[in-house]
Amino acid sequence: AQSVTQLGSHVSVSEGALVLLRCNYSSSVPPYLFWYVQYPNQGLQLLLKYTTGATLVKGINGFEAEFKKSETSFHLTKPSAHMSDAAEYFCAVSDQYGNNRLAFGKGNQVVVIP
Amino acid sequence: EAGVTQFPSHSVIEKGQTVTLRCDPISGHDNLYWYRRVMGKEIKFLLHFVKESKQDESGMPNNRFLAERTGGTYSTLKVQPAELEDSGVYFCASSQSPGQGSYGYTFGSGTRLTVV
Numbered sequence: 001a002q003s004v005t006q007l008g009s010h011v012s013v014s015e016g017a018l019v020l021l022r023c024n025y026s027s028s029v030p031p032y033l034f035w036y037v038q039y040p041n042q043g044l045q046l047l048l049k050y051t052t053g054a055t056l057v058k059g060i061n062g063f064e065a066e067f068k069k070s071e072t073s074f075h076l077t078k079p080s081a082h083m084s085d086a087a088e089y090f091c092a093v094s095d096q097y098g099n100n101r102l103a104f105g106k107g108n109q110v111v112v113i114p
Numbered sequence: 115e116a117g118v119t120q121f122p123s124h125s126v127i128e129k130g131q132t133v134t135l136r137c138d139p140i141s142g143h144d145n146l147y148w149y150r151r152v153m154g155k156e157i158k159f160l161l162h163f164v165k166e167s168k169q170d171e172s173g174m175p176n177n178r179f180l181a182e183r184t185g186g187t188y189s190t191l192k193v194q195p196a197e198l199e200d201s202g203v204y205f206c207a208s209s210q211s212p213g214q215g216s217y218g219y220t221f222g223s224g225t226r227l228t229v230v
Contacts, residue, residue, distance in 0.1 A: 044221035104157040
């Protein structure tokens, strides 16, 4: 079974500072990895995904994530936080062999401090 | 294109009552998924339709939950009778990809169900 660990349910970051959200996964088969964002009163929106190929993945709104197989990690970063980045962020994993389920982490609620 | 639509957006019902949630996927998306987030917990998979067929319903918590997808279009998720632990946000997602999750799904805004 696949699983995702996101530590720190609430993350505070100053405006202009680095955003770093950690994601570690467990999977017995090659994974597909995703970051989703949920803004207040909206659905889950795909930020970026890793399937195969380049391990550094760029997404929307200046976010990027790097797949590190040796560390089973897929951490999300953004160099400079903006007030509009306040939202809840979810890391998720599925596998490359036809299992369509997503296994999600518990999420990180990001608060941006002016 | 229109996104995934879910309604109602909120529902408050009493324990023992019945509630039906509806999801309209993106037109042409054969794959439809239901997920649920109970407060403080992870978003968890409930089931997966391919067209009108249930591909995987291993995440359904118990037989009080019944999902249908009429004609491979919209889907309903009925909870009967509702219990307090059923409270949470129910998400629907759809995907055009025939078999892989690599493309990512398009999620709806969710239905927040509160059982009192």
